[in-house]
Amino acid sequence: MKFTRKAQAKWKGSGKEGTGHLSTASNVLKETPYSFHTRFEDKQGTNPEELIGAAYAGCFAMQLSFLLNEDGFTANSLNVNADVTFEDGSITQIVLDLEGDVPNIDCEKFQQIARKAKEVCPISKLLNTNIQLKISLNN
Template identity: 65%
Template structure:
């Protein structure tokens, strides 16, 4: 399967005092605000790191669902929280905290499949940083 997705950013002004917007072709982000404040302090809007976290959590959850299906399991829910750690100008780590409700799977097989999903998830492959996985079954 091959496809292309599109997003746009517009920035106006200096790095600290300026502000920008993000827009995606899907319309989910439509001139969504981002700025120095939303990235490094508190403010209304988004920032690149939380978008990376959302993308990584979503990609990992979907990848895990596919792998569980290949092993004849259907998850009731896969809740994934991603924490993106930014330090001295770079993303140094992402932690994926997985809570799964998957009928009839034992914890060791769940851990094995989850680790494989973390390693082959396209967003995991894209990121050049440590990726830590914490998982638990309901």
């Protein structure tokens, strides 16, 4: 399967005083504001790091769901938090914190499948950083 997804960034002004807007073809993001202030000062709007975190958490959860299904399991829920660390001009680490509720699976099997999902998730393959995975299972 091959497809292309489209997103657009518009920026006006300088790096610190300027402002930008992000949009996606699906219109989930439509002129969503971002700026120096939303990236570095916790102002209202989005930023590249949280978008990467959302993309990675979503991709990983879906990949894990597929792998669980391949082994005969179906999750009641998979909750994934992604903490993206920006330091000195680089994304230096991403911590995925996974909490799963999967009937009839033992902890070791769940961890094995989750580690595989981390390896084969398309966003994992894309990112060139230290990616850590934290796992907890609630049965």
